[in-house]
Amino acid sequence: MEIGIDSFASxxxxxxxxxxxxxxxxxxxxxxxxxxxDESGLHLFGIGEHHRKEFLDSxxxxxxxxxxSRTKQIKLxxxxxxxxxxxxxxxxxxxATLDLISKGRAEMVVGRGSFTESFPLFGLDFHxxxxxxxxxxxxxxxxxxxxxxxxxxxxxxxxxxxxxxxRPFQSQIPIWVGVxxxxxxxxxxxxxxxxxxxxxxxxxxxxxxxxxxLYKEAGKRAGHPPEVLKVGLHSLGYIANTSQETSTGSVESxxxxxxxxxxxxxxxx
Amino acid sequence: MEIGIDSFASxxxxxxxxxxxxxxxxxxxxxxxxxxxDESGLHLFGIGEHHRKEFLDSxxxxxxxxxxSRTKQIKLxxxxxxxxxxxxxxxxxxxATLDLISKGRAEMVVGRGSFTESFPLFGLDFHxxxxxxxxxxxxxxxxxxxxxxxxxxxxxxxxxxxxxxxRPFQSQIPIWVGVxxxxxxxxxxxxxxxxxxxxxxxxxxxxxxxxxxLYKEAGKRAGHPPEVLKVGLHSLGYIANTSQETSTGSVESxxxxxxxxxxxxxxxx
Numbered sequence: 001m002e003i004g005i006d007s008f009a010s011x012x013x014x015x016x017x018x019x020x021x022x023x024x025x026x027x028x029x030x031x032x033x034x035x036x037x038d039e040s041g042l043h044l045f046g047i048g049e050h051h052r053k054e055f056l057d058s059x060x061x062x063x064x065x066x067x068x069s070r071t072k073q074i075k076l077x078x079x080x081x082x083x084x085x086x087x088x089x090x091x092x093x094x095x096a097t098l099d100l101i102s103k104g105r106a107e108m109v110v111g112r113g114s115f116t117e118s119f120p121l122f123g124l125d126f127h128x129x130x131x132x133x134x135x136x137x138x139x140x141x142x143x144x145x146x147x148x149x150x151x152x153x154x155x156x157x158x159x160x161x162x163x164x165x166x167r168p169f170q171s172q173i174p175i176w177v178g179v180x181x182x183x184x185x186x187x188x189x190x191x192x193x194x195x196x197x198x199x200x201x202x203x204x205x206x207x208x209x210x211x212x213x214l215y216k217e218a219g220k221r222a223g224h225p226p227e228v229l230k231v232g233l234h235s236l237g238y239i240a241n242t243s244q245e246t247s248t249g250s251v252e253s254x255x256x257x258x259x260x261x262x263x264x265x266x267x268x269x
Numbered sequence: 270m271e272i273g274i275d276s277f278a279s280x281x282x283x284x285x286x287x288x289x290x291x292x293x294x295x296x297x298x299x300x301x302x303x304x305x306x307d308e309s310g311l312h313l314f315g316i317g318e319h320h321r322k323e324f325l326d327s328x329x330x331x332x333x334x335x336x337x338s339r340t341k342q343i344k345l346x347x348x349x350x351x352x353x354x355x356x357x358x359x360x361x362x363x364x365a366t367l368d369l370i371s372k373g374r375a376e377m378v379v380g381r382g383s384f385t386e387s388f389p390l391f392g393l394d395f396h397x398x399x400x401x402x403x404x405x406x407x408x409x410x411x412x413x414x415x416x417x418x419x420x421x422x423x424x425x426x427x428x429x430x431x432x433x434x435x436r437p438f439q440s441q442i443p444i445w446v447g448v449x450x451x452x453x454x455x456x457x458x459x460x461x462x463x464x465x466x467x468x469x470x471x472x473x474x475x476x477x478x479x480x481x482x483l484y485k486e487a488g489k490r491a492g493h494p495p496e497v498l499k500v501g502l503h504s505l506g507y508i509a510n511t512s513q514e515t516s517t518g519s520v521e522s523x524x525x526x527x528x529x530x531x532x533x534x535x536x537x538x
Contacts, residue, residue: 011435024438027369031338051362056369056435058362062334066370069300069338089390090359093320093327100296100325101335121358121433123426157392164390166280166325169293 004044005037006079006234009057023056030056031067038071046079046109051117061094068102076102080111080178080199084132085118087156088140092164099168106168109197109232110137111178112185128155134188137177141192144172176232179211186211190218195230205233273313274306275348275503278326292325299325300336307340315348315378320386330363337371345371349380349447349468353401354387356425357409361433368437375437378466378501379406380447381454397424403457406446410461413441445501448480455480459487464499474502 012026013019034045045067047060057063064076076098081091091108099106112133119126135153142149143164152158176197177189189196196215198208212231219229281295282288303314314336316329326332333345345367350360360377368375381402388395404422411418412433421427445466446458458465465484467477481500488498 019436020438020440023435024369024372027366028372031370051434053432053434056366058434059330059359059366061328061331062363062366063370065331065334066338069335087391090328094331097296097325097328097331100293101300101332103293103297120429121431122356160389162390163322165320165322165327166292167288169289171289 002043004042004046006046006048008048008050008055009063011054011056027056031070034067035070038074042074044075044077044107046077048079049082050115051121061098065098065101068098068105075105075107077107078109080109080113082113082118083110083136083140084112084129085122085124088136088143089164092140092143095173096166096168099170099173100166104169107174107176109176109178110140111199114180114199140175144175183211183214186215187218190215190229191222193219193222193224193228195232197232198234200234205235271312273311273315275315275317277317277319277324278332280323280325296325300339303336304339307343311343313344313346313376315346317348318351319384320390330367334367334370337367337374344374344376346376347378349378351382351387352379352405352409353381353398354391354393355405357405357412358433361409361412364442365435365437368439368442369435373438376443376445378445378447379409380468383449383468409444413444452480452483455484456487459484459498460491462488462491462493462497464501466501467503469503474504
């Protein structure tokens with residue numbers, strides 16, 4: 001089992017502060033927290049992707065690279081890369097570069113995104129919500145598998161004998177599929193034999209059990225061995241000096257700054 | 270005057286080595302060199318952008334972010350960002366994130382690119398070589414200037430009341446125009462009042478004098494004050510322990526690894 005922390009890189013800005021200084025300070029503190037997470041033996045740290053004023057994480061690979069320089073063991077992942085709105089070529093290049101910098105500690109969780117802001121920003125149509133993700137995931141997996149790519153699709157120019165560089169440190173950067181509550185998403189991840197990351201930011205985790213069964217069945221049907229069908233789960237967490245402080249909400253300011261969004265519990269069960 | 274070093278992040282791979290290990294080692298050494306450049310008081314370090322096997326720099330902002338964590342004073346720049354093949358929204362996001370991480374040390378040099386590999390990789394047409402750059406530079410400057418953007422063009426979906434985040438630490442990230450030998454490029458940079466980076470990788474520097482005059486004249490005509498019309502120049506350099514070693518080519522392996530590509534000499538003269 002692995003345990004980690006995700007952050008959306010809160011900007012912590014307000015109307016009566018200098019936003020540039022506050023954002024830069026928030027970024028410093030985030031990098032400090034990733035360093036502490038590494039020192040304390042947590043397995044991974046994830047940075048989300050958003051394109052809105054309250055979060056600083058529109059370029060997660062850039063933040064993770066800064067964290068890679070300051071850490072030794074911890075895996076560094078996106079949580080999630082909004083793949084529908086991105087070019088899989090650039091996504092692969094960013095994370096392969098991160099993988100070289102961190103000597104094999106890069107991972108990706110890719111998803112359709114639970115916020116909608118990337119659609120108008122990158123000129124996408126909500127009618128293509130699932131088709132965009134499906135096609136781009138296929139291309140990303142192709143680029144991961146082979147150095148020379150021949151590919152064509154609907155949402156990106158075709159690739160004819162194109163090679164994508166740099167190649168990463170790991171033979172294959174782990175790619176998890178981030179899912180919400182859509183059954184088809186669980187089945188897709190299982191059929192592809194990809195590890196599953198259940199993004200539960202609110203609500204009870206036990207209600208996802210039937211969907212995880214769907215994932216496992218789809219994986220088995222497609223012939224994938226049980227050990228590749230890994231499941232990760234998010235849940236909200238609070239950090240303070242004592243259990244009592246977390247339960248009463250009277251957390252110290254230091255603890256409150258952690259703004260923990262969730263933690264992974266990933267394993268093969 | 271400022272002096273710096275550029276690198277194309279040579280992969281240093283060969284047919285009889287493990288490329289993953291060699292590339293990762295090359296990346297480590299590059300980051301070490303940037304750290305040394307910072308300690309020794311150089312003003313800036315630039316990372317190129319290429320999409321080919323022999324260079325590791327397809328994602329310069331990711332490398333620069335790793336360097337930002339390990340340095341204190343040195344400015345960190347792309348050299349150059351191949352803007353024609355990129356989405357200015359993502360470019361701005363990457364460098365604004367770098368600017369927050371480095372507390373205001375990010376710069377960009379943007380250009381059309383002297384290699385052609387990005388055209389088939391990103392599905393572009395050589396007929397649009399200049400139009401792509403011109404349109405994307407205009408959008409990048411708009412995003413830099415204002416938080417809420419209304420824009421439409423030919424090569425990217427329109428932006429209607431869209432805001433691009435995060436905002437950088439500096440009120441305006443410096444954007445230099447990287448030019449080769451095309452007179453129109455010098456005139457464009459001058460007309461826009463942007464600092465000029467002359468990318469001379471081979472040949473004599475003095476032959477650029479008439480083109481720099483064109484730049485200054487265009488800038489003056491457009492009403493820009495002389496102090497914004499800064500000029501940067503590249504030239505090849507060799508590093509060794511003694512002058513003699515550099516002139517005879519008998520450089521030590523340590524020095525040879527530097528693979529210095531060029532140095533900036535930028536100033537207002």
